[in-house]
Amino acid sequence: MSSLIDTFRDEALELILELESALLELEESPHDATQIDRVFRALHTLKGSGGLAGFDDVAGFCHEAETVFELVRSGERQVDQELVSLTLSAQDHLKGMLLAEFGADAVDDEQTAELVAAFQALLPFRQEISSHSIESMTGHSSDQVTYRIRFRPEPNLFRQGVQPQFLLNELTHLGEAIVVAQLDGIPPLDELDPEECRVYWDVLLTTDQDENAIRDVFIFVEENCELVIQQIDDGSRLDQVEDYKRLGEILVERGDLTPKDLEKYLKEKKRLGEALIEEGAVNGSKIHSALLEQERVQTLRRERKAHDAMESIRVKSDRLDKLVNLVGEMVTVQARLSQFSSGRVDAELLSIAEEVERLTWDLRDQVLSIRMLPIGGTFSRFKRLVRDLGAELDKEVMLITDGGETELDKTVIDQLNDPLVHLVRNSIGHGIEPAGVRKAIGKPGKGRITLSAQHSGAYVLLTVADDGAGLDLGRIRAKAIEKGLINAQDDLSEREISSLIFVPGFSTAEEVSNVSGRGVGMDVVRLAIDALRGSIEVHSEAGQGTTFIIKLPLTLAIIDGLLIDIATEHYILPLSAVEECIELSRADAELAHGRNLVKVRGEIVPYVRLRDEFNINHDCPEIEQVVIANIEGLRIGFVVDHVVGEHQTVIKNLGRMYQDIAGVSGATILGDGRVALILDLPQLAERAEKHEKSALH
């Protein structure tokens, strides 16, 4: 069989010829219904086949012409010279479009638009152009909902070629279904017409699909049946009591029993079901169906309750904090044990120490994961903020969130709220333009803010992006000069200018509003992110929007570190930033003529001598080590004496006095009880860069 594309091309070229010949005939005899029909059908078939074969533009173009000829066919419009000429040029154009798909020169889009407009102008009123794709109406929800469905087809169902069992079967594809056939509509044998459908069905369906999905199953028999769909249980509701309705209630809801009768039979001193059957008020199979419903819902609720109880328990977060602290202590002690045991020649002690080490690491991972929460909860709170701020500033804004399932340490999430609020406020206040402005420059009137989160190694990247005007670099620069933050002659890159917004006291808003422009926003954001040992950067494109990227560590309490020595001092570098370690001999260092540069497999990498940074005046070993780290995309080396190895680092705060020391983010206690400082590599790199610059000037 030839490929579908080839089939379509052959067919389409044939149809275009057919269209031409029909049009020429039509010109001779404009009232000839046969010719009108030929034209219409050629266009109609081209549209249908084009759509199927994936030639949407051909299909869309034909649609316009077809709509006009539809009117001609129904007598609402006459064929005239103008229409024939227009359609003939459309026919030429169609041929061009088709050949363009198979390698010929592309057609002029403007001409396409002109022709489309010409056809549309022939319509009595602007018809809504229907979309060419049919999206399924069904929506999903994560929770299971149970429906009670009664499907009672008209007796003539079979004559429509519809088999009800296939429809019921289709329901079972949607979820778990219990089907009960009701037979009370079947007449006595001598009156029975086997070609009629007299059975009807009760279905209990537990599904994650919505009601539309169920209605879709019955779409072809909608007019020929009685279809009742009632939601009887919603799995997303946690407040439900386990008990479900009583039998009588269910029967009344289903319309199988009147409330009056219910009252009457309840007065009898028998069980309701028995009384109803004895009196013949409701037949056994309806009662059976109702009882099934009762049992089904109760089972579901019971299961759900048991499941929820198993899934989670609520614990106060300070208990978790204590647990994390204890694990931190334990990691420290374990490190001591390992160090102690490795110094002895005692196989048994060593194996115990190794076992403790393994268990401690597992424990650490488990405890830290308890504190991890999805960030989606924080994201969802922004919907309201965006809505309210948009209304306040008279801007149309929609919020899109992505990656809400990304997990972060609870402490990080708690402290992230304010910076994110600042950023979103700024995006709405400064970034997104008013709807009128947006429309004038061809953007959709509704602005768009995207909040997203994703994992990237030991970090989580949070993005706050808007499709607004972007940062006004000229104004930022002017403002920075005015505020004395930079000098007028400074030569700054775009990136440097945009990062000026994070400098304290910087704000460009011309009037101070409730939303932005208090001049505290961005530097506060940066401080908050720094406190979380994260970093923030901004990317902006004029007219396209601004994107803030926040990089955060997964957890705050314990990190994987790389333990290094300089003389007698120990330091920890965060392992997540470390790429590799290489040796640096004195001869290598001299090759660079006093510049701090080292060649790593052909690439020149600048380095920082930590020995100099920390003023350690001690003999330097003949061969030093360079730890190459990746800092915001740049490779920078840090020269140390020895690389000791990986170290489970429990982060201890430095105390208020030392909190703001640049280059040091914390401390940790080593196995032997000594203290090692945890280095803040980005700050060290930044400081070294400044030194270098001032040395050059």
Place this chain on the structure above:
Amino acid sequence: MSKRVMTVDDSSTVRQVLHMTLEGAGYEVLQAVDGVDALKKLSTEIVDMLVTDLNMPNMDGIALIKQVRRNPGNRFMPIIMLTTESQPEKKLEGKSAGASGWIVKPFKPEQLLAVVRMVCPV
């Protein structure tokens, strides 16, 4: 035994899409190019289901459905019509002529199969 489907459409592209999709799902497919052709073939072949276009030369889909339903052997046969979005009224016309359901063109293979499965599972 696999189910036999007759597809009726004057467009070879549509016929090919129907053929590939249905055959891929395990149906045996017979093709006809219009109503007259379909009726002729139906007089000698037994099929389990009919999928027909509505707009065709010689005999259109509605007329075909009426004719097919007249044959006692085909009274309960599922018949699916191919309609377009621009002709919602055709659905009703087709249904009263005896169609079981419809598919709106252009359709995706999975949409076709979802409908076919509802009226005539393999």
